[in-house]
Amino acid sequence: MSGDAPSGDPQSETALIELRGVTKVYGRGQSEVAALAGIDLSIAGGEFVAVMGASGSGKSTCMNMLGCLDTPSGGEYLFRGVDVARLSKDQQALLRRHFLGFVFQGFNLLGRTSALENVELPLIYRGVSSRERRQRALAALAEVGLAGREKHTPAELSGGQQQRVAIARAIVTDPMLLLADEPTGNLDSQRSVEIMRLLTELNRTRGITVVLVTHEPDMAGYASRTITFRDGKIERDERSQRDEPRA
Amino acid sequence: MMLAMLGNTVLMALREIRRNTLRSTLTTLGIVIGVGAVIALVTLGQGATDRVTNEISSMGVNMIIVSPGAMRRGGASVTAQPLLMADALAIEREIPVVMAAAPSAQRAQLVIYGSLNWNTVAVGVTDAYFRVRNLGVASGRSFSDAELQAGSTVCVLGATPKKELFGGEDPIGQTLRVGRVACEVIGVTEAKGRSTFGMDQDDYVLMPLVTYQRRIAGSVNLGSIAVSAVSEEATHKAKTQIEALMRERRRITPGKPDDFSVQDMREIVETLATVTNVLTALLGAVAAVSLLVGGIGIMNIMLVSVTERTREIGIRLAIGARGREVLMQFLVEAVVLCMLGGIVGMAVGLGGSYFAAQAMSLPFRVLPEIVAIAFGFSVIVGVLFGFFPALKASRLNPIEALRHE
Numbered sequence: 001m002s003g004d005a006p007s008g009d010p011q012s013e014t015a016l017i018e019l020r021g022v023t024k025v026y027g028r029g030q031s032e033v034a035a036l037a038g039i040d041l042s043i044a045g046g047e048f049v050a051v052m053g054a055s056g057s058g059k060s061t062c063m064n065m066l067g068c069l070d071t072p073s074g075g076e077y078l079f080r081g082v083d084v085a086r087l088s089k090d091q092q093a094l095l096r097r098h099f100l101g102f103v104f105q106g107f108n109l110l111g112r113t114s115a116l117e118n119v120e121l122p123l124i125y126r127g128v129s130s131r132e133r134r135q136r137a138l139a140a141l142a143e144v145g146l147a148g149r150e151k152h153t154p155a156e157l158s159g160g161q162q163q164r165v166a167i168a169r170a171i172v173t174d175p176m177l178l179l180a181d182e183p184t185g186n187l188d189s190q191r192s193v194e195i196m197r198l199l200t201e202l203n204r205t206r207g208i209t210v211v212l213v214t215h216e217p218d219m220a221g222y223a224s225r226t227i228t229f230r231d232g233k234i235e236r237d238e239r240s241q242r243d244e245p246r247a
Numbered sequence: 248m249m250l251a252m253l254g255n256t257v258l259m260a261l262r263e264i265r266r267n268t269l270r271s272t273l274t275t276l277g278i279v280i281g282v283g284a285v286i287a288l289v290t291l292g293q294g295a296t297d298r299v300t301n302e303i304s305s306m307g308v309n310m311i312i313v314s315p316g317a318m319r320r321g322g323a324s325v326t327a328q329p330l331l332m333a334d335a336l337a338i339e340r341e342i343p344v345v346m347a348a349a350p351s352a353q354r355a356q357l358v359i360y361g362s363l364n365w366n367t368v369a370v371g372v373t374d375a376y377f378r379v380r381n382l383g384v385a386s387g388r389s390f391s392d393a394e395l396q397a398g399s400t401v402c403v404l405g406a407t408p409k410k411e412l413f414g415g416e417d418p419i420g421q422t423l424r425v426g427r428v429a430c431e432v433i434g435v436t437e438a439k440g441r442s443t444f445g446m447d448q449d450d451y452v453l454m455p456l457v458t459y460q461r462r463i464a465g466s467v468n469l470g471s472i473a474v475s476a477v478s479e480e481a482t483h484k485a486k487t488q489i490e491a492l493m494r495e496r497r498r499i500t501p502g503k504p505d506d507f508s509v510q511d512m513r514e515i516v517e518t519l520a521t522v523t524n525v526l527t528a529l530l531g532a533v534a535a536v537s538l539l540v541g542g543i544g545i546m547n548i549m550l551v552s553v554t555e556r557t558r559e560i561g562i563r564l565a566i567g568a569r570g571r572e573v574l575m576q577f578l579v580e581a582v583v584l585c586m587l588g589g590i591v592g593m594a595v596g597l598g599g600s601y602f603a604a605q606a607m608s609l610p611f612r613v614l615p616e617i618v619a620i621a622f623g624f625s626v627i628v629g630v631l632f633g634f635f636p637a638l639k640a641s642r643l644n645p646i647e648a649l650r651h652e
Binding site: 067098101112122125 | 251252255259262266558559561562563564565566567568569570571572645646649
């Protein structure tokens with residue numbers, strides 16, 4: 001994966017993520033609700049994609065699908081060419097473990113657990129030795145600008161700092177895909193800008209593909225591509241040629 | 248790597264337990280009490296068994312008690328012919344493996360000294376009584392042959408009436424009344440203390456058998472004859488021969504049941520040991536039930552914990568934990584909790600029974616296998632009662648778990 005990935009051809013072989021006619025239906029019979037009504041989407045490695053849409057538009061369902069937390073009712077989701085629906089639950093967990101990183105709106109850190117231990121957590125499941133775990137977690141925390149706060153628990157950190165810890169936890173495993181679900185939803189505008197810069201930085205320098213769910217156009221402005229959902233379908237798919245995110 | 252993973256899981260569990268110290272403590276209390284109770288009760292029970300055995304052995308395992316009236320289960324007892332002095336003499340004379348035969352008879356009496364009185368037992372004895380029962384004289388002297396034959400009004404006090412009637416005063420040479428008989432105190436026996444069953448073994452007044460028969464009982468019937476064999480090995484032989492001799496003396500035709508009983512101490516020891524063992528087992532079973540109840544407490548708290556930590560489980564699943572790893576985590580947590588409870592319970596049980604044994608002056612005898620079983624049981628309880636909550640945790644849907652408030 002190259003650092004500054006160009007917006008690729010949607011049908012290219014190098015697509016990291018490919019959705020083909022994906023549908024998701026909740027409930028049965030009369031109470032059937034289609035959260036996703038046929039999505040075709042391709043995201044190449046190294047892209048920074050913002051997903052927008054009103055609540056109930058299907059963007060969260062799509063996000064869960066991309067994160068292998070949910071499986072499609074119809075269609076195919078290919079991650080690096082592998083059909084995720086055919087994988088067992090355990091294999092999906094392993095796929096998350098080795099290729100994905102999550103950042104949530106509510107931070108979702110373990111309470112009463114130090115920043116360092118929070119960041120080490122995914123490495124524990126990867127079976128990394130405690131020594132290497134520590135080194136990598138320290139490096140990840142330094143990368144998000146939290147050197148010196150390793151021993152702090154979430155309660156002792158500000159919202160912006162907590163989100164940085166969460167980002168450090170997501171990137172400590174060198175994921176291919178970082179899924180950020182409204183990461184700035186709980187933060188003031190100053191912190192939001194800092195978090196977005198950090199994500200942009202990670203996208204550029206480390207070539208991590210970022211998919212960002214947001215309902216704030218300002219935040220979407222940092223992405224090189226914006227996908228807008230409406231009623232379970234993709235309404236718009238726009239690419240911006242902006243190289244430098246606006247401050 | 249599998250091992251390293253388990254090590255990490257144990258560390259995580261310990262951290263989690265420490266995080267909720269109060270709750271963890273309360274949860275494990277059931278296990279602590281269960282394991283502690285099993286160990287303490289069985290240890291004390293074993294101590295009691297040992298002490299009963301030792302106590303009776305100290306009376307002499309080679310002792311045989313002959314008493315009138317056969318011990319019968321149900322049905323009417325055969326009308327017993329009394330035991331007489333002649334029987335004791337015959338046993339001593341005719342059975343070579345018998346070292347001594349001590350005839351005795353006893354009756355409850357009020358003993359009065361000055362303004363004080365004490366309800367005790369007057370026992371008529373011969374000099375053989377001291378030998379057969381292993382009874383020593385602490386101060387003064389025992390009965391002389393002349394006193395025994397003449398039926399003199401002299402007595403030897405047990406430690407209890409001495410304390411109750413004389414306190415710190417020297418009783419030797421004083422005169423007290425046993426019932427209506429005035430007796431001079433010539434000695435005090437050595438104290439034996441309380442028996443395992445709480446019976447005061449020093450509460451008696453000894454007097455010459457002849458004196459007792461003439462002045463108190465008004466009859467020559469004996470209560471029992473304590474016989475000691477020359478050795479422990481000879482006890483059984485002595486017992487058989489005594490039975491034959493007694494049947495002959497009482498003219499019991501073959502096929503008819505004995506109208507007397509001959510018990511050797513070993514039999515009594517064995518019977519009592521059986522009784523205390525059964526008691527120990529029962530107490531142990533009750534304690535085991537409390538261990539089970541403790542396990543239910545663990546399950547309860549683990550279920551609460553799973554609900555409370557739903558979001559944490561969601562996070563773990565999202566970052567790539569497999570169901571089995573979450574299951575392992577909660578299972579290990581329950582087991583570690585139970586093991587900690589088991590360790591504390593072991594300390595409490597052993598410590599408690601040590602002090603209780605001291606207080607009750609019982610021997611402190613630890614049965615390592617019981618300690619191991621109690622601890623092992625607590626681990627099994629952890630696995631059994633931790634499994635269901637852990638399974639529940641591992642089956643959570645990550646999306647819903649993450650949304651959980």
